[in-house]
Amino acid sequence: MTAPYGREQRPVLEVVDLVKTYGEGETAVHALAGVSMTVAPGDYVAIMGSSGSGKSTLMNIVGCLDVPTSGTYRLDGVDVSELNESQLALVRNRRIGFVFQSFNLIARTSALANVELPLAYAGIKPAVRRERALAALDMVGLANRADHDPNQLSGGQQQRVAVARALVSQPALLLADEPTGNLDSRSTSDVLSILDGLNAQGRTIVLITHEDEVAAHAHRTIRLVDGVIVSDIRRRDITPVGAMA
């Protein structure tokens, strides 16, 4: 199941025999029933599966929002299961950028402030933070909307702000959970082209989707059925990390 990554580099993400069970005894549901996979730096992975296949559970565990019932998970070589709560908060802050299906921007807070938030939690000085947040907004083409509140932005724009927020802290891994699930086709292509561009610069991206057109943007597609990986197909080579801006 392990994809070849062909370079002498440590994988960004490595899960081994991951199991997640909800409930106990006869009513127990195995959301993940032993998933193992490795994602190399610069890879662009789409995880597909029907609803209930365990793809969101996998994403939550990979994003350190949830803990597996068993199995190991190494992020950038660090065994995440051994971290305490405050260390996990640090990992979420520094190593992972999240893009959610429902945008999850903080209401009544400007786009700029939303993008600054991870940097604020990282303890970066306001001036530097502002500069980097503006640069990130510029990257998603929304520098002119920096002062707008989320409810003044379209869905596509909100998701682009969310992408800016996810990449502003220069995370090792960008996770996107159905990032285009709530978007129209034009916004979908906007957001996907941003993700493509980020990957082209060497950013590692894992996204969840159930749409083939979205998955087609990725270089590699992993299919989950009933909590196990049934296929892992690589279509393109890993983007060389050296290209990272």
Add this chain to the structure above:
Amino acid sequence: MSIFEIFGFALRGVSANKLRSGLTVLGILIGVAAVILLVAVGNGSAKQVEDSLAALGTNTLTVQGGRGGDTGYRTDLTLDIVKALQDRESAPDVKSVSPVVNSAQTLTFGDASYDVNAVIGTYPSYFAASNSVIASGSGFTEEDVDQAARVVVLGPTTAEELFGTTVDPVGQRIGIAGQIYSVIGVLARKGSTGFNDPDDVAIAPLPAVQRSLTGYGPVSSITVEAVNADAVAAAKAEITAILNAKMHVADGASSTPYQIRDASQLLETRTATAETFTVLLGAVAGISLVVGGIGITNIMMVSVTERTREIGIRKALGAPRRVILSQFLIEATLLSLLGGGLGVAAALIGANFEIVGIKPVIMPDSVVLALGVCVAIGLFFGSYPASRAAGLRPIDALRYE
């Protein structure tokens, strides 16, 4: 992440729902204002008691009888006793002795009638002894007493109730229990003690009152003025000796058929009463402050529940537990401090007005205490919702709908 930035988040949280925050602040405001103002009212009434009793003169003694002794002799306060007390030989420290009878009566003037608190029958020396100053007209004289003249000096409250503000009472004729009296003077205002109004009186010569109202029985009390404030104790001893002799009280008897009270004693009891009153008021107001605090908990719980998703997002972005905890604690403290500050302001404004006839006197302690309690309330009542928010698992918080 500096505390100022967390403060910024908290401020945004508070201002996000202005109506709700405003109502919570109102709860605390009422609590704090009530504590400060009610304590100030209690304090003000204590101060008034003090002032009015001090104005009453600290060198007066009041002898009260009617405590049926077991001496086998007459123990009533009679004019005979009054004469004995006036004896310069045996009571050198006594300046004046004024017997007092009083009865509650209805005064009439034309069609107007007024139930006066007390019609006092006494001697002219009573005016000096009770610190009663004639504001207009004159007091009555010894001759008026000798002739049992039907003249009366009214307290300012009584005069106003009976005559209104347009008619000059002096020279008017009024009816007291069907007898016609001439008003010859009006007293200056002493101010209320909060319990009874010393300005609500009608003072007339003793024999006149006895003849027309109370009968020639014993007097209700005797007001004795000592020559000066230092001589009060000596005067008291002399009075005691005379009374014991007159009433045949045995030496060392455990109880006496009379009671001598001096103003300082009166002051102490009244002040103690007023202090109890203050504590009681403060306690009642304190309860409303606690209710306000529970309001904060309630609102913070609602706020945490409502913003569970936001908390989830913040946690997903790497907000440490400490930051979330501080944010909600600061929000709660901000609400209570805001309420506290406005409450203090409201109390300071309210203290400019008379409340139930009492001018409130703000105690600085109560302001400091109320504000301190406010911060404590914010921290205490905010800590449960805040720790609940901080303890949420990110995935649960994010999934919350």
